[in-house]
Amino acid sequence: MSALSTQLTTALQTRYSLTPAPAYLTTFLSSTRQPLPPLPALTSTLHFRILASDITTSLLASPSTTLPPGTSSTSTKEFRLTHAVPCQVLDIRDLGSSKWSQVEAIERVERGEEVRGREVIRTVPGLNDDGEHDGSTTGTATNGHAPTIGTRGLPTPAATAASSTAPANSAATPKRSQGPHQLLLADAAGTQIRAFEHTHPFPRLFITNDPTNNNEGISIGAKILLQPNTLVRRGMVMLDPQTVKILGGKIESWDRAWRRGRKEGLIRGVTGTNPPVRAGS
Incomplete structure (x- = not known):
């Protein structure tokens, strides 16, 4: 590993608790225009690229950066992580609202409507x-x-x-999910685990239904850092702002596909069948 690669790795670990994979780092440096910018700017660019990437290829998967064996086992009552584990979001569900109310909220946005009282x-x-x-x-x-x-x-x-x-309490209905939420996470090795919003509300942990605010809330592919002392109970991570940090980011193709199929998935959850195909869709 070159001196610059070592400096970048150290900087990324110190600032963000992320360890880039050597192959990904080599590709990043070779694709960056010459002359290379100063180290702080280069570190920020690398961090941004990782937030928009699949961490199974961009981050190092080692025992010190991934979930311990048996973490997702429901037979273990509870334990706490001893090291930081970066994960990415594969799925998010709003457990605080009925599936049908979520379908109606999505359809209101599709029609360009907003409920106010x-x-x-x-x-x-x-x-x-x-x-x-x-x-x-x-x-x-x-x-x-x-x-x-x-x-x-x-x-x-x-x-x-x-x-x-209009009634006195006619405040606009929030264009975001209510929560608490359940997430499906995956670490750099691809190991998946469920996570629950143990502290509610958790800042930035919500689904936005407003297409004009795509950068608000959390997206599919977003990166979450499970810091040391994060509680895992019966195979589920307990999301608490004291031990869990949302780093942000999004994988555009994953998020777009998830949002496109979210309404159909909710309808299947209610009816147990596939939704009818509308003319022109």
Whole structure:
């Protein structure tokens, strides 16, 4: 290993508790443009690349960086990890909401709707202040009526009347899962284990239903660091902010496929059958 590779490995271990695989590090250095940037910038770039990669190829899989043998066994009542273990998210489930309510939340986003108290706020493209199409502006309709915001950014008369009759507690429904959540994790060796949101709410641990905020919450392929003293109970990791750190990241192809199939998976969980194929899909 070259001196630069050793420096990068040490820097990554010190700052992020991540140990890159030698082959991945060699490929990274050979593909980086010359002249190489300073070590701090190079370390940050390597860290970013690893967060977007499959850690079974980008991180070193050794006894000191992976889950101990038998970690996922349900016969062991509980124990605590003695070393840091980086993992990536393969699946996430919201245990705090019914499957059908999650399907309805996904479909509201697909229709461009938002629930606000007893009202359904629907985004209607190309409406002006008179409720007519202007070919460019995107307005917001309340229960299918006039848009809430006009072309000049001011509330329309219909919106003012609607808001005056809305209930006092008509705050917008959060576009995120409620939790607690259960995750499926995998370490650098590919060993899988379930994890439970033991401390709820866990910061950043939620699924966003808002397509405009893809960087919020947690995504498939995100990296999570199980630090020393992390509790494992009956083969399940207990997620606690004191011992578990969300490093972030996402594997785009994995996350896209998971979100595309999430609604169908929830429907199968409710009905036990595959959802009907809609025309044009």
